[in-house]
Amino acid sequence: MDLPAEEEQPLYSQRPEWADVVPLEQYESVAPLAPIFYTDEYRDATNYFRGIVKSGEMSPRVLELTENIIRQNPGHYSAWQYRYKTLMALKSPLDDELQLMDELAIKHLKTYQVWHHRRLLVQQTRNPGPELEFIANSLQVDTKNYHTWSYRQWILAYFNDDALWSHELDFMESMLESDVRNNSAWHHRFFVVFQSGVRSGDEDRDAVVRRELAFVKERIAIAPNNASAWNYLRGVLDHTKISYCELQAFVLPYSLPQPPLGTPPEVVDLESPLPSKNSQLPCVAAVEFMADIHEAAGGGDLVKATEVGYVLYELGKYLTYRSFGNPWQMSTILYARDTGNTGSRNP
Amino acid sequence: MNAVYWGLTALSIMGHGDALDRDEMVDFVMSCWDEEAGAFSAHPDHDAHLLSTLSAIQILLMQNALDRVDIDRVLKFILSLQKPSGVFAGDAFGETDTRFVYCAVNALSLLGKLHTLDVEKTITYIRHCRNFDGGFGHVAGAESHASQVFVCVAALAILDRLDEVDQPTLCWWLSERQRPNGGLNGRPEKLEDVCYSFWVLSALAILDKLAWIDSSKLEAFILSAQDTESGGIADRPGDMPDVFHTIFGLAGLSLLGYPGLVDLDPVYCMPASIIENLGLRKGWKALQRRTS
Numbered sequence: 001m002d003l004p005a006e007e008e009q010p011l012y013s014q015r016p017e018w019a020d021v022v023p024l025e026q027y028e029s030v031a032p033l034a035p036i037f038y039t040d041e042y043r044d045a046t047n048y049f050r051g052i053v054k055s056g057e058m059s060p061r062v063l064e065l066t067e068n069i070i071r072q073n074p075g076h077y078s079a080w081q082y083r084y085k086t087l088m089a090l091k092s093p094l095d096d097e098l099q100l101m102d103e104l105a106i107k108h109l110k111t112y113q114v115w116h117h118r119r120l121l122v123q124q125t126r127n128p129g130p131e132l133e134f135i136a137n138s139l140q141v142d143t144k145n146y147h148t149w150s151y152r153q154w155i156l157a158y159f160n161d162d163a164l165w166s167h168e169l170d171f172m173e174s175m176l177e178s179d180v181r182n183n184s185a186w187h188h189r190f191f192v193v194f195q196s197g198v199r200s201g202d203e204d205r206d207a208v209v210r211r212e213l214a215f216v217k218e219r220i221a222i223a224p225n226n227a228s229a230w231n232y233l234r235g236v237l238d239h240t241k242i243s244y245c246e247l248q249a250f251v252l253p254y255s256l257p258q259p260p261l262g263t264p265p266e267v268v269d270l271e272s273p274l275p276s277k278n279s280q281l282p283c284v285a286a287v288e289f290m291a292d293i294h295e296a297a298g299g300g301d302l303v304k305a306t307e308v309g310y311v312l313y314e315l316g317k318y319l320t321y322r323s324f325g326n327p328w329q330m331s332t333i334l335y336a337r338d339t340g341n342t343g344s345r346n347p
Numbered sequence: 348m349n350a351v352y353w354g355l356t357a358l359s360i361m362g363h364g365d366a367l368d369r370d371e372m373v374d375f376v377m378s379c380w381d382e383e384a385g386a387f388s389a390h391p392d393h394d395a396h397l398l399s400t401l402s403a404i405q406i407l408l409m410q411n412a413l414d415r416v417d418i419d420r421v422l423k424f425i426l427s428l429q430k431p432s433g434v435f436a437g438d439a440f441g442e443t444d445t446r447f448v449y450c451a452v453n454a455l456s457l458l459g460k461l462h463t464l465d466v467e468k469t470i471t472y473i474r475h476c477r478n479f480d481g482g483f484g485h486v487a488g489a490e491s492h493a494s495q496v497f498v499c500v501a502a503l504a505i506l507d508r509l510d511e512v513d514q515p516t517l518c519w520w521l522s523e524r525q526r527p528n529g530g531l532n533g534r535p536e537k538l539e540d541v542c543y544s545f546w547v548l549s550a551l552a553i554l555d556k557l558a559w560i561d562s563s564k565l566e567a568f569i570l571s572a573q574d575t576e577s578g579g580i581a582d583r584p585g586d587m588p589d590v591f592h593t594i595f596g597l598a599g600l601s602l603l604g605y606p607g608l609v610d611l612d613p614v615y616c617m618p619a620s621i622i623e624n625l626g627l628r629k630g631w632k633a634l635q636r637r638t639s
Contacts, residue, residue: 024392026390026391026392050392053392077393077394077396077438077440078393078394080440081394081438081439081440084440112442112444113442116440116441116442120441144536144537146485146489146490146492149489149490150484150485150486150488150489150490153488153489154486157488181535181536182536183490183534183535183536183537184490184534187478187480187490187491188490190478190479191488194479195488196488227523227535227536228535228536231479231480231520231535232479234479234480235478235479235480236479238479238516239479
C-alpha cells in the first residue's frame with residue numbers, strides 16, 4: 001500500500017478539522033479470522049471513512065479522504081463508489097477529476113475500479129476526444145493492458161463518432177509496428193474492421209477483405225512465428241466464409257524449411273509474400289494451417305496427417321489436435337511421438 | 348470473503364476442510380451481510396457485491412450452513428443486477444463483466460433458483476462475447492482471455508448450452524496456452540501463470556479435451572511454483588505464494604489426477620461430492636486420479 005508521496009500528513013485522528021467526525025473501527029462485532037496488518041495510516045483513514053459514510057456526509061473533505069484511501073488501496077471499491085456519489089452531489093468539475101485519474105490510472109493500470117470510475121466520469125462529461133490520446137499514452141506503459149484496450153473499445157462504441165473511429169487503423173498499425181505479436185492490437189483490429197458496423201469509406205466490403213488479407217499476409221511474411229497473426233488470418237477467412245484452401249499458395253512456403261543458399265529467388269507474387277530471409281522455418285502455425293487445408297479439401301488422408309504430426313513433433317512443439325478429429329489418427333501420431341517410429345513413412 | 352472461499356476450497360481439495368474453525372468462519376461470513384442491499388460484501392461494513400455473495404454461498408454450502416441465508420433477499424439482489432443486454436453488473440456501482448454473469452448463474456444454481464433467470468437473455472450476451480478466435484472476452488468486443496473463457500464456458504455448462512461454444516476452435520486456442528516450460532498463459536504472447544492452470548484446464552475439462560495439453564509438463568510447472576519453505580503456491584516459480592494461486596494450482600492438480608487430492612468440480616470450483624449431492628453435476632471429465 002502506497003503512502004502519500006509528499007511530507008507525512010498527520011493522521012485524521014490528529015487533525016482538529018476532523019474532530020467532529022466519529023471514527024468507526026473495523027472489527028466492532030467480530031473477531032477476525034485472518035487479521036490483516038494494516039498500517040496506522042490506512043486504519044486511521046478507513047476509520048474516518050466509515051464515520052462519514054454512517055453520517056452520510058458529502059463534502060470536499062470527503063473527496064480528500066477518499067483520494068487518500070484510493071492511493072493507499074486502489075481496490076477499495078466502496079471508497080470509489082462513495083467518491084463518485086460525492087462528486088455528483090457537489091457538482092464538482094469533472095475535468096479536474098479526470099486529470100487526477102490520469103495520474104492514478106497509470107499508477108494502478110490493472111485495477112478494475114480506476115477504469116470503471118473513468119467510464120462513469122466520461123459518461124458525464126461526454127468529451128471522448130482526449131480519452132483516445134490518454135489511452136495511447138497509457139498503452140506506452142503497458143502495451144497489452146486488458147483494461148486499457150477494453151476502455152478504448154468502449155469509448156469508440158459508446159460515442160460511435162466517425163471522427164473517433166477514423167484514426168483507429170493508423171493507431172493499430174503503429175502498435176503492430178512496435179510489436180507485431182501484440183495480441184490485443186490484432187484483436188482490436190478485428191473489432192474495428194469487422195465487428196463495429198460499416199462506416200463511410202468502407203462500404204466496399206470486398207475491398208476491405210482484400211486489404212485485410214494483404215495486411216496480415218505482409219505481417220506474417222515479416223515474422224511468421226506469430227500466433228496472433230495466424231489467428232487473425234483464420235478469423236478473417238471464417239468471418240467471410242472463404243475456404244482455407246484458397247490460401248494454399250501463400251501458406252506452403254512457410255510450412256517448409258528455408259530454401260538453401262543460392263536458390264534463385266521466386267518471382268514476386270504480391271498475393272503471396274514470401275517469408276523474410278531471417279525467419280525460422282518451417283513455421284509451426286503454417287504446418288498446422290496446411291493440415292487444416294488438407295482436412296478442408298476432403299481430409300481423412302491418414303498418411304498426410306501422420307506426416308504433418310511427425311513434423312510437428314520434430315519441431316518440439318506440443319501437438320495440437322484440432323485437425324485430427326479421428327482418435328485413430330491421433331493415436332497414430334502419439335505412437336509416432338512416443339517411439340520415434342512413423343511406420344513405413346520416411347520422416 | 349473471496350480469500351476465505353479460496354482457503355476453504357484449497358483445504359477441502361487436500362482433504363482438510365475442517366482445518367479452520369467452522370463457527371468462526373460462518374460468523375465472519377454472516378458479519379459481511381449488507382442489510383441494506385440484502386446480500387454479502389467482501390468485508391464487514393463494505394457494500395454488497397456479486398463476487399462476495401457467490402463466495403459466501405459457496406462457503407456456507409461447504410460448511411453446511413446455508414440455512415443462515417435470507418435466500419429471497421439474495422435472489423432479489425442477484426436478479427436486480429442483470430442489464431437489458433443480458434450482462435450482469437457486480438454491484439450498484441455498475442461495472443459489468445462476464446465474470447459477474449458467471450457469479451449470478453452459479454449462485455442461482457447453488458440456491459436452486461436457476462429457473463428465475465432470463466436464460467435466453469443471458470445466453471445472448473455470452474454469445475456476443477464470443478470472438479473470432481473462439482474465445483470469450485470480459486464484455487462484448489473485448490479480447491479473448493482465459494479467465495473470461497472459463498466463466499463463459501462454465502456459465503454455459505450450468506445452463507446446458509455448450510452448443511454455443513465453437514468447440515474445435517476454442518479447444519485449440521486453449522491448448523495453445525501451454526508454453527514450452529509447461530505452464531499456461533492467458534492469451535497469446537503473454538507469460539505463464541499458475542492460476543491459468545485452473546481457468547484453462549477447467550474449460551478443457553468441461554469440454555472433455557484435457558488430453559489436448561501435456562499434463563505431466565503442466566503438473567511439473569505447478570509443483571515447481573511451490574514455496575518449499577513457507578508452503579503455498581505462487582504465480583510462477585520463485586515468486587511469493589498467495590492463497591489465490593494456491594487454490595488454483597491445487598484445483599489444476601486435482602483435475603490432472605494428482606494422487607491424494609479430492610475430486611474438484613471444474614464448473615463450480617468446489618468439491619465434486621457437494622455438487623453431485625445437489626444434483627448439479629455436468630458432463631465434465633477430469634484425468635484419472637493416480638494412486639502414487
